[in-house]
Amino acid sequence: xxxxxxxxxxxxxxxxxxxxxxxxxxxxxxxxxxxxxxxxxxxxxxxxxxxxxxxxxxxxxxxxxxxxxxxxxxxxxxxxxxxxxxxxxxxxxxxxxxxxxxxxxxxxxxxxxxxxxxxxxxxxxxxxxxxxxxxxxxxxxxxxxxxxxxxxxxxxxxxxxxxxxxxxxxxxxxxxxxxxxxxxxxxxxxxxxxxxxxxxxxxxxxxxxxxxxxxxxxxxxxxxxxxxxxxxxxxxxxxxxxxxxxxxxxxxxxxxxxxxxxxxxxxxxxxxxxxxxxxxxxxxxxxxxxxxxx
Numbered sequence: 001x002x003x004x005x006x007x008x009x010x011x012x013x014x015x016x017x018x019x020x021x022x023x024x025x026x027x028x029x030x031x032x033x034x035x036x037x038x039x040x041x042x043x044x045x046x047x048x049x050x051x052x053x054x055x056x057x058x059x060x061x062x063x064x065x066x067x068x069x070x071x072x073x074x075x076x077x078x079x080x081x082x083x084x085x086x087x088x089x090x091x092x093x094x095x096x097x098x099x100x101x102x103x104x105x106x107x108x109x110x111x112x113x114x115x116x117x118x119x120x121x122x123x124x125x126x127x128x129x130x131x132x133x134x135x136x137x138x139x140x141x142x143x144x145x146x147x148x149x150x151x152x153x154x155x156x157x158x159x160x161x162x163x164x165x166x167x168x169x170x171x172x173x174x175x176x177x178x179x180x181x182x183x184x185x186x187x188x189x190x191x192x193x194x195x196x197x198x199x200x201x202x203x204x205x206x207x208x209x210x211x212x213x214x215x216x217x218x219x220x221x222x223x224x225x226x227x228x229x230x231x232x233x234x235x236x237x238x239x240x241x242x243x244x245x246x247x248x249x250x251x252x253x254x255x256x257x258x259x260x261x262x263x264x265x266x267x268x269x270x271x272x273x274x275x276x277x278x279x280x281x282x283x284x285x286x287x288x289x290x291x292x293x294x
Contacts, residue, residue, distance in 0.1 A: 061101040062117065064088060064108070070117035073110055087111050113177055121152040122283040122291070123172040126275045133161040133170065148172060151280050159183060163246060168193070168264030169272060172280075178291060182268055187294055188241040190223060192266035193248050198258040200233035205255045209238075215254055220247070239266075268294060 062070075065079035068088060073079070079088075086094045089109045090102050102108055108115055127133075131142050135157060144158060156172040159179045173179055182189050210225050224239040238248060249259045265272055269290055275281060283291075 060103050060105075062104065064090070064095060064100045064102050065098075067102055067108055067117045068110060068115065070119070071110070071115040072120055073115065082110070116174070116176070118154050118174055120175045120178075121154050121156050121173060122175065122178075122288055123148065123151045123156060123280050124270055124275065124283060125170045125172060125280040126272055126277050127162055127167055127170045128278045129165055129167050132164045133158050144170060147278060148280060151282075160243060161245075162264065163249070163262070166262045166264065167277065168262075169267040169270060170264075171267060171270065181294060182291070183243055185241070185243060189268045189294060190239055190241050190266070191264055191268075192237060192239045194228065194261075194263040194265050195236050195238055195248065195252065195259055196261035197234040197236070197252060198260050201227070201236055201252075201257065205257075206236070208255065209251060213254075215250060218244075220251060222251070237265075 064083060065076045068074065068079040068082070069076045074082070080098060082088060083098065083100070084096055086096055087110055088095050090100070090106050092107070104117070125144065125147060127144060127147075131144050131147065134143050135145055137143050141164075148156065151172065152174075154174045156174050157179075159171040159173060159182050162168065162170055171182070181187055206225060206227075209222055212219060212221050214220070221242065222238060222240055224237075226237055227233055228235045228237050238251070240247065244250075248262060252259055270283070270287060
């Protein structure tokens with residue numbers, strides 16, 4: 001037999017051997033012993049291959065320190081310190097335990113104030129005419145929320161109301177404590193309106209309005225009223241802190257004037273400067289700080 005034949009036969013034997021070994025291999029995990037269990041150490045050392053995806057377990061619980069931190073009060077480390085001193089309550093119970101978890105539906109308070117893990121948003125809109133101040137409308141009318149759908153990922157809502165035909169400043173937020181403070185009468189939040197009447201406002205009626213009067217059995221307190229400089233006498237500015245429904249229109253109707261246009265130009269120190277009709281903007285940090293000082 002020649003060297004060529006020996007070499008050829010050797011390759012055939014080798015291929016036959018490899019073929020036999022390949023056919024004897026079984027799929028991963030197919031072991032004859034049904035009671036086979038991998039060694040615990042092997043499981044411990046097992047690692048997921050790079051790029052492999054795992055499905056995270058969803059939970060409706062969150063650590064209390066993270067909840068407080070997400071609410072914007074302080075860092076997690078500082079939150080732990082405050083928790084130890086009893087500054088946080090969950091559903092009315094003081095919590096001092098480190099690592100305590102709360103559910104997103106729990107009532108969490110910090111120093112007595114209700115908090116939320118959402119980032120607080122404060123958005124100012126210069127409301128146009130013909131939009132109603134509501135979250136939605138079953139009659140299909142245009143609402144202020146139609147103008148705010150891209151303002152924040154959080155659910156924000158209007159603070160107070162403006163009539164459909166009233167234009168001007170309207171604040172939106174998800175800060176419930178702030179909204180409550182800005183609408184509660186005891187805080188006397190000032191609002192300034194530019195009013196256009198169907199006729200000139202007499203000086204005597206202007207004085208009567210400024211001196212306060214009874215309307216529908218309740219006293220009306222007007223903080224300030226005056227003619228607007230370089231404008232006809234049917235255009236006036238009126239500053240009030242009352243939150244009664246349609247109060248500005250009702251004031252002038254009481255003295256037999258009809259409000260043709262009503263525009264809120266100042267709300268809680270916020271103005272319409274550089275804010276066109278129908279446009280919104282987020283408040284600056286300084287503006288937010290000013291609101292918190294009210």
